[in-house]
Amino acid sequence: MSTFSGLNAATTALWAQRRALDVTGQNIANVNTDGYSRQRADLQAIGGSPVPAFYSTSPGIGAGVTADSVIRIRDAFLEGRGHTETANSAKLTVENDAYELVEQAFREPGDTGIQSLLSDMWSGWEDVANNPKDSAARGQVLQRLETLVGGLHFSHASLGAQWDQSRENLQVLVDDVNAAAASVAELNESIQLARQSGLPANDLADKRDVLAMKLAEQIGGTVRPGDDGVVDVVVGGMTLVAGRTATTFALAGTTDPDATAGDPVRIVTAAGGYTVQAGGTAAGQLSALNTILPSYRAALNSVAVDLATGLNAAHAAGYDLDGIAGTNLLVSSGGPLTAASISVGFTDPRKIAASSVVPVPGDPALDNGNADAIAQLRQSATGTDANYRRMIVELGVQSAVAQRNLDIQAVITTQVDAARESVAGVNLDEEMTNMLSFQHAYSAAGRLVTAIDETLDVLINRTGLVGR
Template sequence: MSGTFSGLNTARTALWAQQRAMDVTGQNIANMNTVGYSRQRAELQSLGGTAVPATYAVNNNVGEGVSAEKVSRIRDAFLESRAQLEQATTASMTVADTTYSQIEDAFREPGDTGIQAQLSDMWAAWGDVHDNSTNPGPRSEVLERTQTLVSGIRTTRAALDQQWGGNYDGLKTLVQDVNATASSIADLNESIRRATINGLPSNELADKRDALVLQLSQQIGATSAPADDGRITVSVGGATLVSGGSALKLQLVGSSDPDDLATDPPRVVTDPVGTLVRPGGTAEGQLTAMTSTIPQYRNAIDSLAKNLATELNAAHQAGYDQDGVQGVALLDDGAGDPTKITAANLTLAITDGRKLAASTLSPAAAGGSASGDSTNADAIYQLSLSTTGTDASYRKMIVGLGVQASTATNRLSAQSVISSQVDASRESVSGVNLDEEMSNLLQYQHAYAAAGKLVSAVNDMLDTLINMVR
């Protein structure tokens, strides 16, 4: 009798285990398109008989069926850690590539509206004055084209300042998002701990937590490590951001004015301790853009404005205008001071074409105030041909920008391939394969049917036995 009823119990556990395995398979199929979901697997384990001998009896049953109590998440810890690192690197390089692309847009090169074209137009206008210095038309053209160049330089500087401010605002918002995400991870840590202690399922909670950690990796270069009770520890730049159920807050400090970069640069610190954090991911890319990349080209455009003003003013002050007056500074800072020029305040100081000093002859040498001499205009035009002048320096800078932008794009392309390969490998392990799940479903279905046959067989045996003893 004990053997017969033992067989019935074995069939019961088989029915329950196969049903649970089919439920897990159905959960996988239902979430095959759910972002961040990790496929699950019912861990089937055989149940043996007691291993403790009785005093006057020996249990010689072959086993007590099967158990499917445990449902595992299929994950590869190494690939998860690798994905976090690669996602952070890709995010940082993406910001770098975008930064160089925006800088190229600010300079508008090559193109008819770029500074190079505007420089060429201005020099050409001086050449026209040299050909016909007494005609007011070419003189007006010099002023118009110089004003266009000044406006182009100021526009480029304004675009760079706007780009810098956009990165600052973006990083400030990013830090707020990081704090919210870290708090959510800490809450999930506690929920998973409680579920683990009480023997409740927590796989879906772990999926949500891992998705948030991967998001933090992209945003700020976070990495995770397993801790006790199913919890994880999240670190950023050597600082522990999440430990158990508590999360450390970060904040962006530093001046929002790019001119204060040398004294008070933007940086990410812990709140309230103020310990410096060296982030990765998008935050690293934005900090690099604000502290290195954009300032490099802000300084370059400022140097262009200063060098242009120095060259033009020196050449212009060496000549005389149509009224026989020695030339004055052609460009200044808007307040009459040529020594404080930047790309942001560069201003055309002359508005009257007669004041253009196209002549190198003084009134006495010219024999009158309205001399037709235009050799100084030609001297100014010759500045464009210098191999060390403003034009040459600007072309060199633009070539360097193009090389850096191309390098950033190529690095991002290579990194994207690596990141995609890691993601594909991770997905091959934890992702849901519909063909595999359908195969499992058929396997569990046949096992369930076989267990049902076992129940029928045991039922027939019991029926036969009962009828025999009537």
């Protein structure tokens, strides 16, 4: 072994410790960079030659250290957990928001809610029963019916607007997913080429991981590692990104919120139209579009039908001021009767059938029996009020359950994110300790160079035979 080999070992030490210091500086510089994974210089000893030679042998000491590889500190298991829990949290968040918007559409409890409007309408019939001759009492019950019908229209329209907005948001999300998938495929190609060329690709991998987490949140994508640093992204068992190739998704299904039973909104592959079992935000929006919003629109339509059926039947049993049997109070403005099409059948107060007594010639029907009977419909256990209250109670329970599930999931997601951050995140205290360690190692390597230099100086300049 050459005496000068010690200088080579010291040189490799200087280079390796300087590279480790550079990596530490990079970590400190990116302590607040979103998606950055801390890096470490992988120090490896350069061993002595294990192959014997005719005229030289190795003492087995080695030839120094190498730091050619810089690795990212990531935990694959925690990353997978992070994708799953982030997707679950996004789904529950969207569902919880959907229930909150449904509650806003019904405005309960409140003075403008349908329950309050129903109460005002029944009170109007009590006023008519108390004074059937008063045209003002008859007119105000029609006005309160108009107000109630307007409340039904507003709630139905609010649910419809929410459905339309959710579908538009889902379309935007699908387009964003396609763009992110294409970016992941491009990064896969760049990372693969870099790995094959022996170039660093840690920053590219960080960008790809950010996109992968975004896909997990948006559509429930999970990552499957491959060769040369390439990853595949899978959604519900269907491959979204395979190496350098990205699949394109599309949105299919009805644009009518009342037709989701026959043609539900769904995410499909652009080629072939295969349905994708999405997760994350997309799953929450699909649940709102196909289940939550249509069910409450149907329930509101049922309330409108029950109200019209009950009022019309009771009104037909009485007689108006002209002795004519009561006509329909509530009718459809076109098509089947729903909360959107319901309307008041007439505007003339004289047509209010308040009397339950058949009039005699020359004597108007001024009895209040039928008005009182209509007013008592509010007490029916199977009437509109009772059915509406049951629906609102069910909405409250479902909303509370959605909020509770979201709170539980938020704790789980926070814990998983904290665990991921503890592994991949930059800790300034740890980096400071590493920096001091590498600094002292660099100083020691420099002192080794000085020691070897002094040794060689003695060997060359201060030893030898004294001239005779």
